[in-house]
Amino acid sequence: MPQEVKNLVNDLNYQTGVSVGKELTIGEFAKQPTQTEFTTADGHIWKFKGYNALKTNDFPGDVENLRTVVFQGEWDLITENVDVTREFVSVTEGKVLPQKLKNLAFELKDRIVVSVDEKITTGLAKEPKTKEFSVKGGVWKFKEYVLADIYPAYEEAPKTAFFQGKWEFFAREDQPQPELTRWVDENGNLIPGTAVVNGAKGKDDNENSYLQKEENNCR
16 A cells, blocks of 8 residues: 555544543544545555454553554555557458568557456557558558457566557559650750650651650650
């Protein structure tokens, strides 16, 4: 239990006068803490449950007839840590997910705080910052998470939720490179204004010229 919660008891100790033989009950004599719920710096929540009467000490012969009753206050930790891990996989048959996308899953590993009775769902898994990834011939798109497994807490290791992120490949046709054509004279010199792209310009009628084609290079 955090020390801050333990320190709350210091404000609850007091002395009072009661008749001899009176039963010291929780309902009448145990003060309720001023703060019944406490959130720690790391996000965990402690909630006050109630008191148990632990013991009563009588001191016969004491001139003040002092009796001491100790009430034990119980607190419940209502949250727990969950380690969230992921792997990314391809759901497109015959396509292997790029290693760069696989590595993104490791960067998303984190530890979260949840209520002890909270159901583990895909909503706890962080969405990847990159949801589309272009490669030659197409693009990979993030599709969804599925909960693959839940591993119980073991010794000092918390519960682990293992999610599988699915990526789908969408093929596209690469854009053809433009066909560049130029007209030159009989000496091989470019005739100004005669370069064409994919035949977008009309043919030059100069009888002393001839056609020379070049792809992807126009001087």
